[in-house]
Amino acid sequence: MADIEGTVRPGFEQVRDTFAAVADGAAQLVVYHRGERVVDLWTGVDGDSLLGAYSATKGAAHLVVALLVQDGVLDLDQRVRHYWPEFPADVTLRDLLAHRAGLVGSDEGFSREELADDRIVAERLARQRPFWRPGSAFGYHALVIGALSGEVVRRATGRTIQEQFADRVRDPYAVDFYLGLPAELEPRFVSTQPMVRTPERQLPLPAANSLSGIAFNRHRPGSPEVWELPNLPEVRRLGSASFGGVASARGLARMYAAAISPLDGESPLLKPETAAEFAQIQSIGHDVVLREHKAFGVGFHVTSERYPELGQGSFGHSGAGGQQAFADPRNGIAYGYTRRRVPFPAAAAPENEPLIKALYSAVRAVEARG
Template sequence: MTQQTGTVTVHGTVADGFEAVREEFAAFVATERADYEGQLTAYVHGRRVVDLWAAPEADAAAGGDSLHGVFSSTKGAAHLVVALLVQDGVLKLDREVAHYWPEFAAEGKGSVTLRELITHRAGLIGIDAGFTDEELADDRVIAERLAVQRPFWRPGSAFGYHALVIGALTGEVVRRATGRTLPEVYEERVRAPYGLDFFLGLPPGHEPRFRTVLPMVPTPAQQAELDAVPRGPHTLSSIAFNSQVPDPGELTDFPNSPAVRASGQASAGGIASARGLAGMYAAAISTVDGRPPLLKPDTIAEVGQIHSLGFDLVARAPRAYGLGFQATGENLYPFLGAGAFGHSGAGGSQAFADPRSGLAYGYTRRRMAFPGGAAPENAQLVRAVHTAASAG
């Protein structure tokens, strides 16, 4: 079914009872720029109930199977791998990171546990000198540099978003414990069995499906708001986002880099469709195509349990994190059930699981949304999907 909204056409299907989701999506698209391109997918108890996408009518290359850069939504895939290995007993959350990775103990980090690391409490947000573009695309190099870095706060005393490095840090623990890289474990345990269009390391054959990320186009008022944000060359935020280096480049450069797409950089380098995002979270909590949930009930409860709550030293705002995942309900959508977990991305993507309702949600967009992070339209779209799911 297609629906014309200005020069942008809404395509796709919804299950009975989810018609209001299509209406909400079409109403939003009607307010967007003429070049809007986005995707929305949802599952309930393992059944796909929403599969919508919108793109300019004249752009034949855009579709429901197009792939977008999803920035930090990547962290959801990375930490699903960690959750699986904890569930298997391969990793222990309260064991010191240095048990798996001895070099990590340098500069007073010997007592930092995996639980503290994965909940953004280690204070290891970056390095003083910053990373080159080539280094930032390589998780092994990031991990090597961070192993000898002094923490920026006493580990465990506070928390701050490890924006570009958390996947490298937890990924090195995975490599030391299993002998395999985090993207390799993800491919074997998660992506390949379900045929998910959510890649940590985009194969060359899928490159033609990738849609170049387009930069944010703020209004004058929005630009003034961005310009008013205090910035300094050596703040915690600048170190965490690697903006203290000369000529740091634009955020869009990251997923638009072929090296990043190929490397599987596990903090922000993932490439996905909304189908892939929602499908991964559906597989995590529900039976999908006859396969049992990837996570057992105790694991689901633990990853969604809030571990870090309060003032985020990097984001400079209140935040809540579970085990590697954002506490999605606490951060953004309070109508979700307790224990909802997922991750958003700087370009506007959003993905999560709400175990209590059985909902798995994925949203992507091609052009970056103001002000960064989960795009504002997700608030209406998530509510519409959740309302329909709860009524079923």
């Protein structure tokens, strides 16, 4: 069992015990329940260490979109071309955020410097023919969705999605999550370690020029592996809204707590009806990029489709480095988990399942006692 540091509130001891049993190397776990931090655990890193967020970054980016929809600045059922006339797919903003636009990459791919820069990615994709008839199917826009939604935000507001996140979420709510890591915080960053491949884990990769290969930029010579992305200084500095965020588990969980719960005297960021709309299933079934069953809300994963313990209306986003982060408004839970070593396959780490089961068991017991 791992040596665990940190604290849990009375009643949540089984979460600590499960974390000690399943943590795979360096990891952090933080949980809020009804606006109060009830779990704050770590092993192998410090509690305030910053790690690459990978695609959990998309949750931060699309929280900004949700706020702008709530404000009436953006309309989910407006055509993307209303905000961005050069956009090559005739779809609504809702379709774009549900991964239905067909713009998963570019024919020639992106250099590592280009991939890190959302403005360059958006400019290139504005000239790209979609890879399927927009709206007819869905597929994970893994490395580019934040650049696309971010360009809509920039066109509508004159400010980047990274600036909006800092001003509306990170700074007022003291969220330890950065879309663009300041140089003075670099000493807190812990580099990601590659997954460990063993003979039984040698799965065939999709062809570089397949749809999956294009979506993950594998057709571009010299493209970095997904696990390497947070280790690239330009990725951390620019904070790509698809994968470039840097956070602690405290930051992941606090962001979702701020979204749905009163926090330190502040009202929740999202009205219940906004949270419900963004959590509602928009695309479900066969993902033509990932080649597996997936469920997407508006910019978020429908997390309850993966973890049945969660309440209906839960939303969040996992990351290839093993991260899992979500809000469960019905149960008042905000969850953040991150780890240093990328799991195999790259996705939400398998230990999240027993951790979430232990958490919900603890919550039920605590609430039953009143």
